[in-house]
Amino acid sequence: MFDIYLDHNATTPLREEVSHEVMECMNNNYGNPSSIHGLGQKAKKKLTDSRETIAEFFNVKPSEIVFTSGGSESNNLALKGFNSVDGKNHIITSKIEHPSVIETCKYLESIGFSVTYLNVDSCGRVVPDELESAINNKTFLISLQHANNEIGTIQNLESIALIAHKYNLIFHVDAVQSIGKVPLNLRELNIDLLSASAHKINGPKGVGFLYINERLKKLTPLIHGGPQERKRRAGTINLPSIAGFAKAICLLKNSSINHDVLSVRNFFEETLLHNLSNVTINGDVKSRLHNTSSITFHGVDNEAVLISLDIKGICASAGSACSSGSIKHSPVLKAIGLSDEDSSATVRFSFGYKNSISDAKSVVHELVQIITHIRSIN
Amino acid sequence: MFDIYLDHNATTPLREEVSHEVMECMNNNYGNPSSIHGLGQKAKKKLTDSRETIAEFFNVKPSEIVFTSGGSESNNLALKGFNSVDGKNHIITSKIEHPSVIETCKYLESIGFSVTYLNVDSCGRVVPDELESAINNKTFLISLQHANNEIGTIQNLESIALIAHKYNLIFHVDAVQSIGKVPLNLRELNIDLLSASAHKINGPKGVGFLYINERLKKLTPLIHGGPQERKRRAGTINLPSIAGFAKAICLLKNSSINHDVLSVRNFFEETLLHNLSNVTINGDVKSRLHNTSSITFHGVDNEAVLISLDIKGICASAGSACSSGSIKHSPVLKAIGLSDEDSSATVRFSFGYKNSISDAKSVVHELVQIITHIRSIN
Numbered sequence: 053m054f055d056i057y058l059d060h061n062a063t064t065p066l067r068e069e070v071s072h073e074v075m076e077c078m079n080n081n082y083g084n085p086s087s088i089h090g091l092g093q094k095a096k097k098k099l100t101d102s103r104e105t106i107a108e109f110f111n112v113k114p115s116e117i118v119f120t121s122g123g124s125e126s127n128n129l130a131l132k133g134f135n136s137v138d139g140k141n142h143i144i145t146s147k148i149e150h151p152s153v154i155e156t157c158k159y160l161e162s163i164g165f166s167v168t169y170l171n172v173d174s175c176g177r178v179v180p181d182e183l184e185s186a187i188n189n190k191t192f193l194i195s196l197q198h199a200n201n202e203i204g205t206i207q208n209l210e211s212i213a214l215i216a217h218k219y220n221l222i223f224h225v226d227a228v229q230s231i232g233k234v235p236l237n238l239r240e241l242n243i244d245l246l247s248a249s250a251h252k253i254n255g256p257k258g259v260g261f262l263y264i265n266e267r268l269k270k271l272t273p274l275i276h277g278g279p280q281e282r283k284r285r286a287g288t289i290n291l292p293s294i295a296g297f298a299k300a301i302c303l304l305k306n307s308s309i310n311h312d313v314l315s316v317r318n319f320f321e322e323t324l325l326h327n328l329s330n331v332t333i334n335g336d337v338k339s340r341l342h343n344t345s346s347i348t349f350h351g352v353d354n355e356a357v358l359i360s361l362d363i364k365g366i367c368a369s370a371g372s373a374c375s376s377g378s379i380k381h382s383p384v385l386k387a388i389g390l391s392d393e394d395s396s397a398t399v400r401f402s403f404g405y406k407n408s409i410s411d412a413k414s415v416v417h418e419l420v421q422i423i424t425h426i427r428s429i430n
Numbered sequence: 431m432f433d434i435y436l437d438h439n440a441t442t443p444l445r446e447e448v449s450h451e452v453m454e455c456m457n458n459n460y461g462n463p464s465s466i467h468g469l470g471q472k473a474k475k476k477l478t479d480s481r482e483t484i485a486e487f488f489n490v491k492p493s494e495i496v497f498t499s500g501g502s503e504s505n506n507l508a509l510k511g512f513n514s515v516d517g518k519n520h521i522i523t524s525k526i527e528h529p530s531v532i533e534t535c536k537y538l539e540s541i542g543f544s545v546t547y548l549n550v551d552s553c554g555r556v557v558p559d560e561l562e563s564a565i566n567n568k569t570f571l572i573s574l575q576h577a578n579n580e581i582g583t584i585q586n587l588e589s590i591a592l593i594a595h596k597y598n599l600i601f602h603v604d605a606v607q608s609i610g611k612v613p614l615n616l617r618e619l620n621i622d623l624l625s626a627s628a629h630k631i632n633g634p635k636g637v638g639f640l641y642i643n644e645r646l647k648k649l650t651p652l653i654h655g656g657p658q659e660r661k662r663r664a665g666t667i668n669l670p671s672i673a674g675f676a677k678a679i680c681l682l683k684n685s686s687i688n689h690d691v692l693s694v695r696n697f698f699e700e701t702l703l704h705n706l707s708n709v710t711i712n713g714d715v716k717s718r719l720h721n722t723s724s725i726t727f728h729g730v731d732n733e734a735v736l737i738s739l740d741i742k743g744i745c746a747s748a749g750s751a752c753s754s755g756s757i758k759h760s761p762v763l764k765a766i767g768l769s770d771e772d773s774s775a776t777v778r779f780s781f782g783y784k785n786s787i788s789d790a791k792s793v794v795h796e797l798v799q800i801i802t803h804i805r806s807i808n
Contacts, residue, residue, distance in 0.1 A: 059461075078444050277502040367461075
């Protein structure tokens with residue numbers, strides 16, 4: 053019995069340094085940054101330092117970072133917070149966005165907004181021409197993810213940003229799955245809004261941020277109340293988690309994690325394809341998250357594969373954790389052209405910093421046995 | 431130099447057992463409860479257990495508990511989530527509510543709702559007759575706090591609940607400041623919505639819940655996305671904080687904390703009044719949070735008092751932490767009839783489980799010196 057966690061796109065284990073930081077803050081820096089006494093001011097200083105660390109990493113101003121409870125809240129704030137722009141009511145997004153974007157758009161449609169859900173090509177890429185064609189005189193916002201959580205495809209944000217600015221639209225990027233994995237210069241691309249979450253980068257759960265470009269002035273908060281976060285997000289500051297988030301960001305700097313994870317993922321895919329036939333890798337092989345491997349085992353039911361892997365102590369997933377259990381066929385796989393049958397034969401393996409070549413070897417070994425066995429029964 | 435924390439209504443230190451639980455969960459139960467593999471299911475079990483612990487404490491069903499990022503989010507969800515009731519658009523609240531209720535109501539007014547902000551009497555109590563008079567045929571919701579964060583006054587929820595049900599209105603109780611301090615039978619009072627937060631009861635920051643009576647069917651989520659919390663609140667489950675919240679609730683059971691804190695608070699007030707003249711205790715002396723002491727030192731500026739206390743390592747506050755720095759005069763103190771001068775002379779001391787009689791003695795000793803000194807200068 054061994055335990056290999058290959059579901060890092062769902063959530064990640066904490067780095068030791070992060071859990072130490074959270075604990076230190078919980079136990080010794082429990083003040084409310086809004087309090088004027090010493091303990092409050094100590095907390096306020098930690099909050100300021102954490103915000104600066106994060107802002108520096110993304111090359112933005114600390115005042116442009118609004119802490120939230122996570123990626124879903126950030127996406128909701130981005131889509132709902134800026135929707136009273138000169139009577140405009142049209143949003144452009146894609147069919148492969150995270151549920152927190154898709155469901156928010158559906159809600160906005162129910163209250164009078166119109167939304168275009170762009171198709172993507174067979175690699176999962178938004179086609180810039182199609183994006184430009186979708187723009188009309190009611191359009192005010194483009195919301196697209198940087199990298200897809202299921203297939204890992206990375207969008208060409210440069211060309212999308214050019215179009216957004218050509219038409220003077222607000223450009224929101226859901227970067228929850230890409231931060232720390234794909235370099236992104238927010239200033240150069242002139243991104244207006246960017247969502248991020250800590251628990252995808254070995255940080256704590258329950259914390260994220262929305263970057264809000266200072267040129268955007270009028271925000272309707274999702275959570276009204278106290279003056280925290282410059283009146284853009286009320287609620288007692290969750291300092292331990294924010295400090296842990298900053299620590300996780302720190303650990304990304306000058307780290308070779310991404311390179312190491314890429315080696316493991318590539319070894320995994322190469323070995324698997326070498327040992328198993330009738331297997332397809334999904335997503336954009338030329339521009340894909342270095343940790344993500346979406347694999348269709350043709351003719352095999354993914355539930356059987358996942359259960360068999362689970363028995364062997366290997367954690368993988370059928371798709372986004374946010375949809376699992378609720379949707380049989382992934383809208384993402386459908387959008388890149390997979391049949392229902394192939395969609396039901398697809399497993400996502402998402403790697404992280406603790407995974408080794410030896411893990412990859414073991415998983416391939418088990419997979420070959422499992423798939424061969426299932427195929428022999430069918 | 432000593433450190434005495436008397437700002438527990440702003441936030442509280444974690445109990446050791448709670449921080450242990452959070453850490454244990456962060457390090458060893460980091461799965462996503464939405465994942466179907468073993469680690470996900472382990473997390474799901476912990477989530478279920480935590481929800482059951484909390485539901486049992488409040489004598490409600492686990493399915494009626496929706497976890498949120500804290501009290502402010504819970505209050506926002508309560509006020510914004512049920513506002514499409516048969517075209518009705520009138521809300522009744524009071525002038526002494528928390529900013530997350532007041533500011534949300536102001537926002538709702540800006541988009542077409544009408545809100546009555548009830549006066550309170552000089553003790554901070556809502557007068558049931560005035561509440562009943564404010565009801566009109568457009569009223570759909572009454573939102574009132576159980577206990578006030580600044581002066582500690584506990585509302586007579588029994589008589590308010592009777593009125594709410596007589597007119598078939600939704601009854602929301604902001605219990606952020608009262609849970610664990612004042613017993614409350616949600617079933618008996620037939621409360622529809624109740625907001626709670628962990629960090630006020632020695633639990634972690636960044637987590638709370640909204641109790642939603644199962645009779646309420648149609649909720650508009652604040653955060654749309656994945657199917658978490660039965661589609662009432664999207665976002666990856668913040669399991670470590672939720673488990674810590676459940677642990678904090680557990681520790682409230684059969685505990686003598688409240689009795690001990692009451693003794694310390696009463697000793698503090700009695701000794702202070704015995705040693706210092708021209709001092710008033712605010713709030714309802716007959717029905718007040720056992721840990722809260724709002725004191726007006728007539729003729730003295732509270733900022734000078736707070737700074738002097740801070741130098742001695744004593745943390746107290748001028749009012750709610752959510753307003754400090756932003757509002758000079760507390761709307762709560764104004765509502766109970768204090769002049770601007772008296773409001774600026776008021777300090778809130780809020781006690782917690784670590785405070786001792788000896789702490790109270792020291793604080794009184796320092797206060798007598800500080801107040802006498804300031805008065806001698808004036």
